[in-house]
Amino acid sequence: MKIILLTIGDELLTGTTVNTNAAWLGAELTAHGFTVVRAETLRDDPHAICQALQRARAEADVVIVCGGLGPTHDDRTREALADCLNRPLQMHAALLEQIKAYFTRRGRHMPERNQVQALVPEGFTPIPNPLGTAPGLWLQDASGIVVVLPGVPHELQGLMREAVLPRLQQLPGRPAILQRTLVTAGIGESELQQRLQGVESLLDEAVQLAYLPSPYGVRLRLTARAASREAAQQRLSELVAFIQKRIQPYLVSLSGETLEVVVGKLLRRLGATVAVAESCTGGHLADCITNVSGASTYFRGGVVAYDNAVKVEVLGVAPELLAREGAVSEAVAIQMARGVRKRLGAQVALATTGIAGPTGGTPDKPVGTVWIGLADDQVAFAQRYFLPDDRKRFKQRATAAALDLLRRHLLQQKVPRAAIFHR
């Protein structure tokens, strides 16, 4: 079933507000097996709204219109729909009472201008909005369905979940749609594409694969649609099996979990604790780890050793080693990991030291160079990576490299050199 979204508001086009409603609706509708074929963002302009609505109705089964239902003069959606569909606005008495009651519950009188929110275009059914004053509207006619929702995110979400999705799900003839997100680390989009050569034979209109890159790694989004849930599941499983066989060591999660969540689960399972010593990542590694609720059960803490004196005094790195090898070196990364492990009493420790840039690079150690150290009760080693990028992305990529190194170590996986040096 094809859906087109029309989100309305000048503030969305001037970038004052990010259009999170379109993203939320897209995710929710996709998860429920609908296909959003287009999303348009329009000005608060009746002519533009009408043009887009007519275009959308000609193409899609359902058009969802959101925003511009407020009580002020720059909210034009209600009148635009009425004029465009030739369905005059009518005062809806029961709705007016509900809006008045909304204000009464808050100890206020309804301002006169809110009356317009009880106007309903002929043939539309109002959907009461317990969270605000702008009701939703629903029209089902020979050209399909039009759903109208307020633009305030929590009101829109409440109306969708409580009223609109249940109604849409009752419509006949919908296919089963399944979706899965695989998370990878330590491998770029191009290299992934190369390793997955031949996957095209498993893909068609009904089964799709998308690459979603980020500094933390590339996510793969798999979508399968079929007449039955079982058939969709079957096709999805074939695709997952193909991908697993080709890129197993790089696969962090088969269910969309981030590196820090997966590492957290591994640590819990092993009953192990972790500590981190950060130079070039400057706290970002600890920040990621502690984004996971419950991290306190396995994360002891960290030392951000930005100044070399902190490396020496808190982590116990030997000053002569710093002088001889430089802070960005294999030996220092190892000593930092050993030092923080001992100092904070953790079973395993990670350390990062590198050159974030934009300044500080040398021909020998260019911007983007980073050593990541790992120490536990058995081993202590460091790996070199080269991640030239802007400062923030460098920190994010180095953080992902560190978490992935720990993940592979906990899984007793060999770390493929190629991946390390050439991300």
Place this chain on the structure above:
Amino acid sequence: MKIILLTIGDELLTGTTVNTNAAWLGAELTAHGFTVVRAETLRDDPHAICQALQRARAEADVVIVCGGLGPTHDDRTREALADCLNRPLQMHAALLEQIKAYFTRRGRHMPERNQVQALVPEGFTPIPNPLGTAPGLWLQDASGIVVVLPGVPHELQGLMREAVLPRLQQLPGRPAILQRTLVTAGIGESELQQRLQGVESLLDEAVQLAYLPSPYGVRLRLTARAASREAAQQRLSELVAFIQKRIQPYLVSLSGETLEVVVGKLLRRLGATVAVAESCTGGHLADCITNVSGASTYFRGGVVAYDNAVKVEVLGVAPELLAREGAVSEAVAIQMARGVRKRLGAQVALATTGIAGPTGGTPDKPVGTVWIGLADDQVAFAQRYFLPDDRKRFKQRATAAALDLLRRHLLQQKVPRAAIFHR
């Protein structure tokens, strides 16, 4: 000059990725005096792309197309444009060399797949992309201008700022536009609006004020357009003066600088160094501070004391104090700040301890409670804040509160209680 945006990618319609590019482009183009009349989000589907492109060219002077220029099979924008505009793809030798050089700089060979990124539809001029492998494309013909940009946000932003906006600005007949971003901290959007009552008299079609809230604080974007640069400057200055008078203590920057940049400049000017002890912010405070290039001149480092044992052993917090007052308390925040200041040898230190949630709250200390400590050679004190929010936003808000406390302390400003307790 009318602009229509076409952002392309299945992931935007399924809600996997929020369309921040459309918001960023909208803000940037509006700031430079262009009018975005519509933004469409489309699937990676050549037919849909072509239809939307033709529709958009008929209505707008400039069409900006972004996304779908990657090297993989689900990137369809390049071929869609070529077919739609009847401009066959041609291999661009110089561009191919640039893409190869991009890989060489990273110590790699260009994967064969990336060759397609050197294909340019006839008549388009490529815009080299130093930050990635997908170049921008520019077409100017009898029907207007088409700009094509990669969908990776930092690449898109780089190409817009360095190449596309300068070219668009050279087009004839545009008014002078000036823009300024004021950064605030410690005050919410509603309270700002209240304090700025009366500002409407300075605003009209040509002079605008937008509130841009984020967990780190509200930014105010001021835009003035006029026939001459001087006239626009005059109106902007009046607006800035009005705002300054009403909210001076909350104003972090008159030129868009973030809290961490402003605090860094203050520390440099005073020749002071800083260290941080973090519990509830989990490394995010250090991460923010080290996002500023050159932070190593004033940032000694930090201790992420997630486990109470780390608070005791590394920071020297008294165990009996932890037992009596709890980790989230005024006294512990102060001891953490004192401890890290001494341990890391900094002139001034910040400490955070609070309840990020979603678990761990009590009636006495609900989720969102945080104490922020500050110590220097003269004083040591802590302030309580209440910032209930989701886990990540809590960390961001607590980090901003800590940086703002330091900013005010360095400026010898009084900290208004109202702001602290009621954000």
